[in-house]
Amino acid sequence: MKVGKWTVIQFISIIIPENQKAEIDFKIYNWKITAIIEFVNNEKIQQMTIVPDKPNPRIIFENWNSHLGITLPDPIEFGTFRGKKVYMLPATYKIGTTIKLDIQMMVGE
16 A cells, blocks of 8 residues: 555554553564554643654644644654664544544555
C-alpha cells in the first residue's frame, strides 16, 4: 500500500476510554517498539509530543478531543531503521467519552 511517496507498513486502530493510557506495539520490519499513548486535556495548545523515555517512548496528544476528528497535515518522522526514515500519521476521533486512535506507520525516502 502506498500513500504518495510513502509505503504503509502498519496500520493501528484502537479505542481508548477517557482518562486511560494505552500501550501500542509498533512493528517496523523486525524492529518492535512499545509506546505508551496518553491523552491530556488542558485547554491550552493542541499538539502531539513524542517523549523518548526508555524503555518505552510516550506519545502525548494534548487537546486532541474533537468529535469531528484531528490529524496532522503531513506525516512526521518517528525514527530511522536501516537507513530508511519511518514516519507516522495519527488521527483521533472523540466518540462519547472514548477516543478512537488510528496510526499509520510508513517508510519513505
